[in-house]
Amino acid sequence: MPTIRVVNLKKYFGKVKAVDNISFEVKDGEFVALLGPSGCGKTTTLLMLAGIYKPTGGEIWFDDQLMNNVPPKYREIGMVFQNYALYPHMTVYENIAFPLRAKKMEENEIKKRVHDVAKKLMIENLLDRKPGQISGGQQQRVALARALIKQPKVLLFDEPLSNLDAKLRMMMRAEIKKLQEDLGITSVYVTHDQAEAMTMASRIVVFSRGKIMQYGTPDEVYRKPKNIFVATFIGNPAMxxxxxxxxxxxxxxxxxxxxxxxxxxxxxxxxxxxxxxxxxxxxxxxxxxxxxxxxxxxxxxxxxxxxxxxxxxxxxxxxxxxxxxxxxxxxxxxxxxxxxxxxxxxxxxxxxxxxxxxxxxxxxxx
Amino acid sequence: MRLSFYQRNADKIRIFLFILIMFAITSPIILSYFWLILRSFSVDMKGFIPTQLTVKNWRFLWSEIKGYPNIWKTTLNTAFVAIMVMLFEVFMTSMGGYALSRFDFPGRTSMMKFILVLHAFPSVSLMVAIYYVLKYLNLLDNLWGIILLKASLETPWATWVMKGFYDGIPWEMEWAGLVDGYSRFQVWRKVILPLVKPGVAVTAVFAFLSGWSEFIFINTFIFSQEFWTLSKYVKATIGDFRFADYGLLSAVGVFYALPTIILFFFVSKYMIKLTIGGVKG
CATH class of the missing domain: 2.40.50.140 (Nucleic acid-binding proteins)
Known part of the structure; x- marks a missing residue:
């Protein structure tokens, strides 16, 4: 699993500096959360890691490989979106198998892998259904399965739990954390929910207005906030x-x-x-x-x-x-x-x- | 508590009145179709009552009528124009709509505004210019000329419609496809295009119908009987150089409308299903 290094990364949309000169590192197998209010640039950063947005400036490294000009398909990443982005016209099985079809894998191997990952995520009984016929929590698991099936080197999460109800969110929180620990895949997790970041991540990048406010362990950002923004953003009730x-x-x-x-x-x-x-x-x-x-x-x-x-x-x-x-x-x-x-x-x-x-x-x- | 008759039956009365009004509004259309069908099977009509029933008006189906081309050849021409216009339009708008919706290229906004303005022009006003263009391209009195003309005049507007359908597909869907290991074109073909199927269906149906019912350009730029379409055939029954044959006119009219009605039955069902089961959240 690669170490991700982000160096002086910038992304401007016209005059708007969505991401303004940020640097951080995600160690091999680490689970890092990008935390901040909406519009702070955390999702933009994630999309640059995925290769969907091209950086305006700066560098993204996976180990010793510069990734700036590598299209998403060669990055060996799995991604889970906030609205899950399941393909509504395909069955759950086809959704999960979709990344493998891109690799022209043999049908037998695809079948085996889909069933393996479906079993792990407890969605085996849903394989024939369409995404519109299953619940939000189940869609979430399918999205996770689709991200995991090609055995990615990096996992990217874009607020994956924010569409779930509070109870389910708490449950999935623990489950995703356990999954990540078991698989040891380098993961970057975007969220605006400080409780999610605190409970799941080994380190947290706190964002505000396209800049990094603090980068540290949950304990550090809680006990030693570097500034008023971090102090008031983390903790409930706030400081x-x-x-x-x-x-x-x-x-x-x-x-x-x-x-x-x-x-x-x-x-x-x-x-x-x-x-x-x-x-x-x-x-x-x-x-x-x-x-x-x-x-x-x-x-x-x-x-x-x-x-x-x-x-x-x-x-x-x-x-x-x-x-x-x-x-x-x-x-x-x-x-x-x-x-x-x-x-x-x-x-x-x-x-x-x-x-x-x-x-x-x-x-x-x- | 005593309720009046009206109060006790308010819901029923309201619905009854509603239906009555709707019927009054639609009756001119319904009755005229009704008349058309009856007329095609009768020798003459007294108001809505046929004087004598006959199938003679439908003789064009099995025999050649003097002064008219073969009906089946004409129908084939009509279908050819309609289907080719449809194929051209679907091909161009399914890609063009995507580009307008997803790509940020210079002049995109002004292009979209221009399309709207362009659509406001009545195509009849272009007639003379089109004549010269077709003549230059050697496409006068040629169905390909009509097809290209029709498709190009309608593509901008249909592209706009398709753009609307593409706008409804969340970006994440596309990103998911890219992350899953596909190129942009593959994502469009495997993920996005199936999701805008209702849009493609709508575009296809409208393109087909506009090709099927095209009259002005056929009447103007087609001279030989062998290239006639049904609209021209209907026009001919009214005739510049002969007496109007109302029986024939009605029969051909019904014949002309039939495929459209059948098509509409199939497609409307299909379209409703698609919209209901379409993309969620």
């Missing part, structure tokens, strides 16, 4: 942000302050801020699970009042408004908290679990 903070020092202690808010900073954090190039304005970020509710004031935190409670069964999300700034934040409550609407509480932040971004560049400082 809480308190904007427009100033950095001051009083009596040897460091604070982030706004009009009605005063947050004492640990020494190491203060040091990082002082060492960084910054605009003088800061954004504080913390994950909903990294804060605690308390009744009395303690060293690092701020006061807020309860705005709305959202019980999720297992968890409880407390929506709070920060007193002074009126910013809405969400916090996962510890079990058995006893709070009421409009109650005033202290939000206690944890050392090492806060992120500070520069207001202007929106890049992470610590």
């Amino acid at each position: 809480n942000l308190i904007r427009n903070l100033d950095y001051i020092k009083e009596k040897g202690k460091a604070f982030l302050v706004s009009e009605n808010l005063r947050l004492e900073l640990p020494e190491d954090v203060a040091k990082k801020i002082e060492e960084s190039k910054n605009s003088g304005k800061f954004i504080l970020g913390f994950r909903p699970e990294d804060a605690k509710i308390d009744q009395k004031e303690s060293d690092m935190g701020f006061w807020a009042y309860v705005y709305v409670l959202e019980p999720l069964g297992r968890d409880l999300i407390i929506n709070l408004k920060v007193i002074g700034t009126e910013e809405l934040i969400k916090i996962f409550a510890e079990d058995e908290v006893n709070i009421k609407k409009d109650e005033k509480v202290f939000v206690k932040l944890q050392h090492g679990k806060i992120h500070i971004f520069d207001s202007e560049t929106e890049e992470l400082i610590i």
Whole structure:
């Protein structure tokens, strides 16, 4: 299985820079997700990997082979599309066999292979049906079978699960991941669903407006988001942000302050801020699970009042408004908290679990 | 609660009135066909009542009528024109429509606008120019001249129609074919073309019918009786140099319309089936 290397890749549609100078690498057998909101260039990138779009600039390498001018049929790729793109006039069998027919394979061999892959994906009983006669989940499996049948070196997925209902999506998520692990095929998976990317991929490329915001493992992009975009795009509920903070020092202690808010900073954090190039304005970020509710004031935190409670069964999300700034934040409550609407509480932040971004560049400082 | 007679039967009354109105609107057409068929089997008519039944009007089927060409030869000519126009049009529009729909070439937009404008021109206004062109190409009094003329005049519009059908096929379908190991042309032939079958059927039917019913160009550019088609034959029964033979006119008229009606029965069924079972999502 090849290593995919993308170097300074660009794709312009007229004046629109759909993909703007991106580089990343997908290792042999790795499962990488391209994650971003719609229109961020992730699908365009995938179509360039497939050879359907020609890059405006830059290079795509499969191992030591430059692929820029190689048509899709010679790339040894399998692809699954969002709408499955099954051929409606062919039976499921013919759909799956279609890539093999292109290779002029013997009919016996085709039959054997189709039945093998159909068995693996549990669609053997559907082979005589037309795509219009089977359910969305089944169509999805057929599309997968068609992508796998020619034993591709690279698998490309274009939001394959977004047309399924939530329950089926969760199931297929695990199944695709297992399949990829078993087969060890280098895979690139486009999605706008951060949960999909987090659960399935070994590494995630986060896209925004044709550029790469961050490339890292799910843990890295979650724990150490490089900028505000990644911080807010990944995680559900998103990371809480308190904007427009100033950095001051009083009596040897460091604070982030706004009009009605005063947050004492640990020494190491203060040091990082002082060492960084910054605009003088800061954004504080913390994950909903990294804060605690308390009744009395303690060293690092701020006061807020309860705005709305959202019980999720297992968890409880407390929506709070920060007193002074009126910013809405969400916090996962510890079990058995006893709070009421409009109650005033202290939000206690944890050392090492806060992120500070520069207001202007929106890049992470610590 | 007491409901009035109208309220109790509102749905039924509404449907009854609807049918009545529809019948009133369509009756002129239905009645005229009805009259035509009756007339072809009668010596004369008093309103809608035949005075005496006969099959003499249909004699052209089994005997040659003086002053007219053989009906079967004429029918063959008509079918030849209709089928050739159909083949030309299907061949050109199935490719041209794809190009207009899928390729981004310079002048594509203006070309499509131009096609619309072109279609607004009545072809009769081109008559004189066409005469010179046909004469130059040595295609006057030749059915090939008519076929090429007809096909070329209709291809732009039919291409536009086919483009619409191609537009309905998602790009992913095509990409899937490319990824599956086929060339663009193979994908078109094996995946895309079968999916626009309804479009091809529509184009084929309209092309066939327009060829079958062509009159103006035949009347103008065909001189020899051996190249007559049925429309010219019907025209001749009204006659410039003889008395109109209404019996013959009706019989030939019915004969002329018959294949079209039969064709339409077959194809409309086929087309409806295709649209319902067509491409999903």
